[in-house]
Amino acid sequence: MDSKKEVVLILSGGLDSSTLLYKLLDEGKDVTALSFNYGQKASIEIERASEICKMNDVNHFVFDIQNIVDLLSSSLTDKDNDNVQEPINTVVPSRNTILLELATAFAISNEKQEVYYGAIKADIGDYPDTTPEFLKQINELNKVNNYEYIPICAPFINTDKKDVVKEALKLGVPIEKTWSCYVNNDGTPCGECFSCRSRIKAIEEAKKELGMD
Ligand SMILES: [Zn+2]
Numbered sequence: 001m002d003s004k005k006e007v008v009l010i011l012s013g014g015l016d017s018s019t020l021l022y023k024l025l026d027e028g029k030d031v032t033a034l035s036f037n038y039g040q041k042a043s044i045e046i047e048r049a050s051e052i053c054k055m056n057d058v059n060h061f062v063f064d065i066q067n068i069v070d071l072l073s074s075s076l077t078d079k080d081n082d083n084v085q086e087p088i089n090t091v092v093p094s095r096n097t098i099l100l101e102l103a104t105a106f107a108i109s110n111e112k113q114e115v116y117y118g119a120i121k122a123d124i125g126d127y128p129d130t131t132p133e134f135l136k137q138i139n140e141l142n143k144v145n146n147y148e149y150i151p152i153c154a155p156f157i158n159t160d161k162k163d164v165v166k167e168a169l170k171l172g173v174p175i176e177k178t179w180s181c182y183v184n185n186d187g188t189p190c191g192e193c194f195s196c197r198s199r200i201k202a203i204e205e206a207k208k209e210l211g212m213d
Contacts, residue, residue, distance in 0.1 A: 006111070006112045007112060007116055008031075008032050008033075008115045009115075009116045010103050010115070010116070010117040011053070011060070012049065013035065013050075013178060013179050014045060014179060015164065015173075015175060015178045016120050016156060016164055017118030018118075018173055018174075018177075018178045019118070019156075020118045020156060021052065021056070022168070023171060031058055032058070033053050033061070034061050034102075035049045035050075036065055037064045038068060039066045039068070041183070041185060042182055042184065044184075044187065048178060052178070055174070061106075072095065096117065096130065096138075097129060097138065100115060103115045113150070114150065114153055115150055117152070117154055118154070118156060119154040120160065121156075121157065130157070132158065138152055139151060161198055161202035162202045162205040162209070163206070165202045165203050169207075169210065169212070180196060180199040
């Protein structure tokens, strides 16, 4: 019998990475989830990630790397910067490179075969570290920066958020448990930040297309 493929997933607790968790489990993969506390103001997302892992008996590790927050200026981390309407202000410098290489190091150290993250096709503006070009280049890096090559995979990289929501509905993801808001940390999303707005829009559109509205 084939043994299950052992993979690592960076799980933020948001809609996209949570849907990816369900997809990987649905494909029969043995998933270990990693969450990082990098000083994001909405740290509630990590609690949500833990809850979702518990529901699915998924091994979950939370790494506290808050000390790097002084290196990462953005509106997701700066206490005195509340501009979360424009995507460019919410780009945390080099975030995905940092987290993906930590996940790669974890994968090598724990004999896992692949690393996954929940990059999706952006609807408004692009996060540079979620593009197909970024994915290609970081895999080129991974081919040379260790003795073994751990592929980094982002199955939703060409999927827009509406279609991720459709996948979530199909797979039974507890969408209400996932956390997307950049601003609030008290369990009630603000409904106004860039992330809330794109989430609300995607859920509305997906339900409409599925005849669920
Ligand atoms: Zn919000």
